[in-house]
Amino acid sequence: MAGLTTLFLLGGSQSTPLLLACLGGLLSESSGVINFALEGMMLVGAFTAVWATHVTGSPWIGLAAGAAGGMAVAAVHGVASLAFRANQIVSSIALNLLAAGLTGTLLNHVFRVYGTSPAVSKLPTLGDWIPWLEGSALAVSGGLGSLPVLVPCAFLASLLVWYFLLHTPWGLSIRACGENPMAASSTGLKVSWIRFGAVTAGGVFAGAGGAYLSIGELAHFVERMTQGRGYLAVAALILGRWMPGGALAAVLLFGFAEALSQWLAVRWSQWPPQLFLAFPYLLSLTVLLFRRGRHGPPSALGQL
Amino acid sequence: MTRIFLNWLPVPVVGVLLVVLIGWMHGAGPWHLPAAIWTGAWGTPEAAMATLGKMSPLLLTGLAVALAYRMGLLNIGGEGQLVLGALAAAVTGGYCGGLPAGLGFLLPLMAGAVLGGVWAFPAVWLRQRKGVHEVLSTLLLNTIAVFLAEYLVLGPLGDGTALGRTPAIAPQAVWPSLGAGAPAGITAAPVVALLICWGAQIWLSRSVRGYEVTASGSNASAAELAGIPVASLQRRIFLLSGALAGLAGALEVAAVHHRFYRAFSPGYGFDGITAAFLVGGSPGWLWLSGLVLASLRAADKWLQLALGISPGAIWIVQAVLLLTVACRFRRSSR
Numbered sequence: 001m002a003g004l005t006t007l008f009l010l011g012g013s014q015s016t017p018l019l020l021a022c023l024g025g026l027l028s029e030s031s032g033v034i035n036f037a038l039e040g041m042m043l044v045g046a047f048t049a050v051w052a053t054h055v056t057g058s059p060w061i062g063l064a065a066g067a068a069g070g071m072a073v074a075a076v077h078g079v080a081s082l083a084f085r086a087n088q089i090v091s092s093i094a095l096n097l098l099a100a101g102l103t104g105t106l107l108n109h110v111f112r113v114y115g116t117s118p119a120v121s122k123l124p125t126l127g128d129w130i131p132w133l134e135g136s137a138l139a140v141s142g143g144l145g146s147l148p149v150l151v152p153c154a155f156l157a158s159l160l161v162w163y164f165l166l167h168t169p170w171g172l173s174i175r176a177c178g179e180n181p182m183a184a185s186s187t188g189l190k191v192s193w194i195r196f197g198a199v200t201a202g203g204v205f206a207g208a209g210g211a212y213l214s215i216g217e218l219a220h221f222v223e224r225m226t227q228g229r230g231y232l233a234v235a236a237l238i239l240g241r242w243m244p245g246g247a248l249a250a251v252l253l254f255g256f257a258e259a260l261s262q263w264l265a266v267r268w269s270q271w272p273p274q275l276f277l278a279f280p281y282l283l284s285l286t287v288l289l290f291r292r293g294r295h296g297p298p299s300a301l302g303q304l
Numbered sequence: 305m306t307r308i309f310l311n312w313l314p315v316p317v318v319g320v321l322l323v324v325l326i327g328w329m330h331g332a333g334p335w336h337l338p339a340a341i342w343t344g345a346w347g348t349p350e351a352a353m354a355t356l357g358k359m360s361p362l363l364l365t366g367l368a369v370a371l372a373y374r375m376g377l378l379n380i381g382g383e384g385q386l387v388l389g390a391l392a393a394a395v396t397g398g399y400c401g402g403l404p405a406g407l408g409f410l411l412p413l414m415a416g417a418v419l420g421g422v423w424a425f426p427a428v429w430l431r432q433r434k435g436v437h438e439v440l441s442t443l444l445l446n447t448i449a450v451f452l453a454e455y456l457v458l459g460p461l462g463d464g465t466a467l468g469r470t471p472a473i474a475p476q477a478v479w480p481s482l483g484a485g486a487p488a489g490i491t492a493a494p495v496v497a498l499l500i501c502w503g504a505q506i507w508l509s510r511s512v513r514g515y516e517v518t519a520s521g522s523n524a525s526a527a528e529l530a531g532i533p534v535a536s537l538q539r540r541i542f543l544l545s546g547a548l549a550g551l552a553g554a555l556e557v558a559a560v561h562h563r564f565y566r567a568f569s570p571g572y573g574f575d576g577i578t579a580a581f582l583v584g585g586s587p588g589w590l591w592l593s594g595l596v597l598a599s600l601r602a603a604d605k606w607l608q609l610a611l612g613i614s615p616g617a618i619w620i621v622q623a624v625l626l627l628t629v630a631c632r633f634r635r636s637s638r
Contacts, residue, residue, distance in 0.1 A: 036439060076627075084631035089378055089439055090581055094626035097574065101619025108614040231443045238440060272459060278451035281444045285426070288441065291434045 007256075007263050013147055013217065014262075015255025016154045017042065017226075020209030021233035022240075022247050023154075023161045024070070024202035029242060030165060031198035032178035032300045036092035037077050038206045039230025040099030045070035045207030046214035047103040050221040051110060053120040063123060063150075063211050070207015071200050073099060078199040082192045088302050096230070104223050117221040123148050123212075148216035150208070157205070162244035174198050178298030206230070228281070235284040242297055250287075257283045315582070318628045319621065326617050336611065344606025345599035353490045355602040357560060361386065361569075362594040362601075363497040364552035365576025367504055370585040372545040374508060375538055376521040377428070381442025382549040383573025384449030385423045389416035389550025391453050393557040394564035395461055397473025408476030413554045420550015421543040423449060428542040432535060438542070446573070457566055468566035479559040493559035498591055500548075505588035517541060549573060575601070578626045597622065 021038045028035040049066030053059050073095055080086040111117050126147050165171035173194055176184040181191045213229075214221045232254050239253075240246030261279035265271075320338070327337030345355045365382040372379040393416035400408035423445060430436040454468070463471040479491040508514035520527040520534045528534045552572065557564055575597055582593035600622065604615040 080627060080631050086627070086630035086632065090577075090630040091627060093380070093574075093577055094623045094630060097578075097619055097626065098623035101616040101623055104616030105614050105620060108616070114614070228443070228447050231440065231447075234440055235444065238436060272455045274451040274455035274458075278448050281447045281451075285441065285444045285448070288430060288434060288436050291436065296435060 003263070007259055009147060010259035010262060011252070011256035012151050014258040015251050016148075016151045016216070017209040017212045017229055018233050018236060018255055019154045019158055019248065019251045020150075020212060021206045021230055022236045022251050023158055023244075024074075024205035024207075024209070025233055025237045026161065026165070026202070026242065026244060026247055027174070027205070028074070028199045028202035029237060029301060030178045030298055031174045031195040032181060032298055032303065033078070033081055033195050033199050034088035034092065034302045035074075035077065035199065035202060036089055036231070036234055037073060037095040038233050039226055039228065040092075040096040041070035041073045041203050041206035042210035042213070042226045042230050043096075043099040043103055043224065044073050045210030046225055047106065047210075047221050048207070049211035050117050050120050050214045051106070053215055054111075054118070057121065059121050059123045059215050062120070062215050063208065066211025066215070067204045067207040070205070070210060071203040074200045074203020074206070075196075077203075078196040081199075082196055082304075085304055100224060103221070107221065107223060115223050119219045120215065122219045123150060123216045125149065126152070148212065150212045150216045154209075154212075158244060158248050161205075165244060175298070178300055181300050181303070206233075209233075232280060232284060235288070238297075239284070239287055239291070253287070254280055254284060314631075315625060315628050319625050322621055322624050326613065326620070327611070337607070337613070340607055340610050341599060341603040344603030344610070351602060351606075355598050356490055356494050358598040358601050359591075359594045360493040360497040360555050360559065361552040361572040362575055362579050362597050363494070363501050363590050364548050364555065365572050366579030366590045366594060367497075367501050367576075367587050368545040368548040368552070369576045369580035370583075370587050370590065371504060371508075371517075371548065372542055373580060373585045374517050374521045375541040376524060377431070377538065377542055377545075378439050379424065379427070379442060379542065379545045379549070380439050380577065381424060381427060381445050381449075381546065381573070382552075382576045383569060383571065384442070384446035385420035385546045385549035386553035386556075386569055386573045387453045388423050388449050388553070389420040390553030390557045390568050391456065391461070391470070391564045392416050392419035392550070393477075393554030394470045394473060397477035397557065397562075398471045399474075400477045401474040403474075403476060405476050408474060409558075412473065412477045412558055413551060416554025416557070417547040417551040420553065421547035423550070424542055424546025428539050432538065453564075453568070454566055457564060463563075470564045472563045473557065477558055478562055479555075491559040493555050497552075497555065501587045501590045505586065508587065549576070552576075570601070575622070578622050581626055581629050584629075 021042055024041065025035045025038050045066040048069030049062040052065030053062030077091055077095055080091040081088045107117055108114060126149055129149060165175065173184070173189050176189065177191045177194050185191045210226060213225055236250035236254055237247055239250040240248070258280045261276040265273055265276035323337050327333070344351060346352045365386060368382050369379055393412040396415035397412035400411055403411065427438045427441040427445060430441045431438045457470060458468045461470055463469055479493060482490050482492060508518060516527065516532045516537060519530070520532055520537055524534050553569070579590060579593040579597055582596070583589035600618045604618045607613040607617065608615060
């Protein structure tokens with residue numbers, strides 16, 4: 001029983017960065033801009049969050065800086081794909097490479113270290129805010145109180161994004177740009193600006209997802225700490241068919257798969273650890289095999 | 305010609321500006337960094353040989369990306385295909401001791417190419433049957449390949465030590481050094497890789513099949529209507545692309561390292577993407593981007609020693625070059 005609670009909590013905390021990044025990707029791709037650069041946005045967000053926390057001492061300013069870092073990468077992606085009509089996949093790949101190089105170089109430049117930054121203060125956990133959680137029945141092995149506050153915030157954010165995209169005029173405009181930019185522009189919408197807004201807003205989410213990794217879960221930056229989570233977020237987006245609900249379900253699947261593999265890796269230590277490390281990726285590939293139907297991406301995804 | 309010139313001019317300009325800027329940020333004079341890259345990559349005979357040695361994987365992974373891109377497919381899985389191709393070559397090479405010289409020489413290369421192709425297959429299958437973009441599936445396959453290779457080399461295929469490496473390959477499988485005395489030794493591998501690239505260029509521009517590939521890549525439905533079997537061509541080109549990346553890994557084993565070890569590839573698979581796009585996906589010009597990237601790669605340790613610049617700076621240069629290439633600076637006619 002205690003094991004299951006641990007698994008549940010671990011799953012929630014593993015899903016959070018994926019969910020935030022996936023929401024960012026959803027915003028961007030709903031407007032018609034392909035976004036494989038989530039990985040880079042997360043990585044830069046993770047770094048700027050630690051940097052700002054180190055400088056100011058406040059993890060909340062760190063979180064804002066993380067979001068800003070992700071937004072900056074997204075802005076470059078937006079300018080390259082919209083103003084300069086770059087191939088959006090190539091631009092994404094370049095930005096992921098840039099993020100890896102830039103964070104590594106800056107880590108060395110700012111902190112004078114290689115690999116891992118010095119520790120900074122973390123975002124509070126649920127237990128810090130709601131003290132009775134620590135003493136409650138759920139307080140098994142760390143318990144609910146040990147979850148970072150960003151976890152419920154991320155799930156709340158997914159509700160907001162769902163409402164925003166599907167039930168507000170702005171969301172409709174964004175989706176119109178993704179489905180048929182010509183028609184959208186003929187109704188007077190400024191397609192390029194709406195897309196730019198959607199991509200940069202997506203960067204805020206992805207950057208916050210990165211910040212969760214560095215100052216929510218851990219308290220330092222590790223080189224390439226995102227470890228392909230940005231790509232898993234894209235996989236979740238595809239699996240969830242570019243719908244907020246579907247994306248949430250897919251993210252939970254991947255998050256719990258990761259939690260399960262970490263949980264099993266401890267228990268079945270006679271099995272090779274690489275099997276557990278590769279498990280979320282294997283699972284997402286397998287699940288893509290069983291994709292059915294043709295409810296595909298926004299019709300104008302990747303087109304100008 | 306002017307059009308091509310205008311489109312490509314920003315690339316060297318941005319590249320040079322960036323290199324100067326990074327050097328200046330590190331407190332060096334504007335020309336220190338270019339000079340240091342030159343010294344690091346070509347300053348001594350040993351360095352020049354090491355740089356040339358890095359050309360062959362870059363050329364082949366670059367060709368893998370360029371060829372698939374002609375067909376309208378993006379093969380980002382070069383890294384995984386290269387790693388598994390290298391592992392297959394190292395394992396096969398280990399068993400080649402009793403074989404005649406020619407067979408023992410060819411078999412590891414073939415094994416590498418075959419496994420590279422096999423590892424590319426799920427991506428093209430998912431694309432054709434399920435509409436999953438190949439960029440995503442190949443990225444997932446990359447991660448799986450790296451973990452798989454790590455497990456195999458630490459476990460069943462290792463040489464029994466804890467170093468995480470396979471046994472050395474048989475002497476028949478080793479590419480002989482062309483010139484004696486150099487530390488790494490220069491083999492014929494870069495030349496062979498270059499010939500493969502030029503061969504691919506001639507095949508693409510002069511043969512019927514090559515024309516069909518280009519036609520399907522630029523307009524699949526028009527090509528389909530013209531009677532070109534687009535789907536089967538897509539499959540074959542993508543498998544060929546995977547095989548080329550696998551061959552790149554096999555060549556690294558046979559010509560340079562003579563065994564497979566953990567963390568085998570320093571990202572050659574991803575460098576192939578940059579190499580291909582820097583020259584607009586034309587195999588005949590890959591030597592140029594290969595030369596630039598190999599110089600940058602070869603110089604990174606030297607930069608750290610000489611100027612205290614972290615190796616990540618090289619990635620920044622690469623990334624910005626790639627981003628510059630992706631952007632179109634002329635207004636389109638549309």
